[in-house]
Amino acid sequence: MAAVRTKSAPAAKPASRTAAKTASKPTLSRDQEIAAYREMLLIRRFEEKAGQMYGMGLIGGFCHLYIGQEAVVVGMQMASKPGDQVITGYRDHGHMLATGMQANGVMAELTGRRGGYSRGKGGSMHMFSSEKHFYGGHGIVGAQVSLGTGLAFANRYRGNDNVSLTYFGDGAANQGQVYESFNMAALWKLPVIYVIENNRYAMGTAVSRASAQTDFSKRGLSFNIPGEQVDGMDIRETYAAGLRAMEWCRAGKGPYILEMQTYRYRGHSMSDPAKYRTKDEVQKMRTEHDPIEQVRERLLEVWKVSEDELKKIDSAVRDIVAESAEFATNDPEPDVSELWTDILK
Known part of the structure; x- marks a missing residue:
């Protein structure tokens, strides 16, 4: 979703708690807030x-x-331009939708159907769309980082203006290949933004118990890669940080690290009961920092969008999702011959 550059938020004195909180934050236009x-x-x-x-x-x-982390990828996509690539790990459905991949195709792939983006053979962790410049979906922890660096190398080799958005989590940040990638990216000044989605728990272990350096924005210092910590629950912050990082990369200055401090509401996967954290902790994040509710409050209080207009958006979204579920349960399974396609000999 490309950035929409329209008028900034009004400069009038804040009249409510929500408006007051926006005063010191980067601002988005009304149209940008609605789109986000x-x-x-x-x-x-x-x-x-x-x-x-x-x-x-x-x-x-x-x-x-990806529930709870939506502001990260949506903000970055708002800051990107057509041609920029996206690659990520296995928590990837949100990234697919944000790049413009259709809900029908994503859901069909999840259910292993013919109409899925990988024709029903990839499932949740292995979907691709060259049309949308989305390169996975990778099940091996940290594997996408070296691949995303390779995408950036291709951009530099071809002399285009594209940037590789390479997403990985706080757990993957401790993998060795990440630092090999950092070294090459810095050495060759590759246009890659390393987006570390720090949702605080990796697979199930708190960051403080697994990482000697918990400020992930500093992970590139020994390679002279600049980094910053970003409130990954606030779409304004992720968008603004994305613009800064994009400008750095497009200017030929090399890689950039964004540590997005975010939070997942569900367990690591559907099989994870997430007993390593309290219900109160999750509820506090939902109540005080939910990325969608923050935008909803601003639309109502700052931009004076009506409840009816927001209900129409919600209804339209629900219709898209319902249609995707219907499509995914009725679409045929792949033909047996599909087992022999896309095989490298």
Whole structure:
């Protein structure tokens, strides 16, 4: 979703708690806020439906939901331009939708159907769309980092103006290949933004118990890669940080690290009861920092958008998700001959 550059938020004195909180924050236009609200809501509703379908046995294998982290990828996509690539790990449905991949195709792939983006053979963790410049979806922890660095190398080699957005989590940040990639990216000044989605728990272990350096924005210092910590629950912050990082990369200055401090509301995967944290902790994040509710409050209080208009957006999103579920349960399974396609000999 490309950035929409329109008028900034009004400079009038804040008249409410919500408006007061926006005073010192980067601002988005009314149109940008509405677009961000819709995109994040689509991801949220899609993931909720995917969770339901997994529980019904319609989705097999692993299923890692993105609920709570929506502002990260939506903000970065708002700051990007057509041609920029996206690559990520296995918590990837949100990234697919944010790049413009259709909900029908994503859900169909989750259920192993012919109309899925990998023709039903990849499932949750292995979907691709060259049309949308989305390169996975990778099940091996940290594997996408070296691949995303390779995408940036291709951009430099071809002399284009594209940037590789390479996402990985706080757990993957401790993998060795990440630092090999950092070294090459810095050495060759590759246009890659390393987006570390720090949702605080890796697979199930708190960051403080697994990482000697918990400030992930500093992970590139020994390679002279600049980094910053970003409130990954606030779409304004992720968008503004994305613009800064994009400008750095497009200017030929090399890689950039963004540590997005975010939070997942569900377990690591659908099979994880997440007993390593309290319900109060999760509820506090939902109540005080939910990325979608923050935008909703601003739309109502700052931009004076009506409840009816927001209900229409929600209804339209629910219709898209319902249609995707219907399509995914009625689409035929792949023909047996599909087993022999896309095989390298």
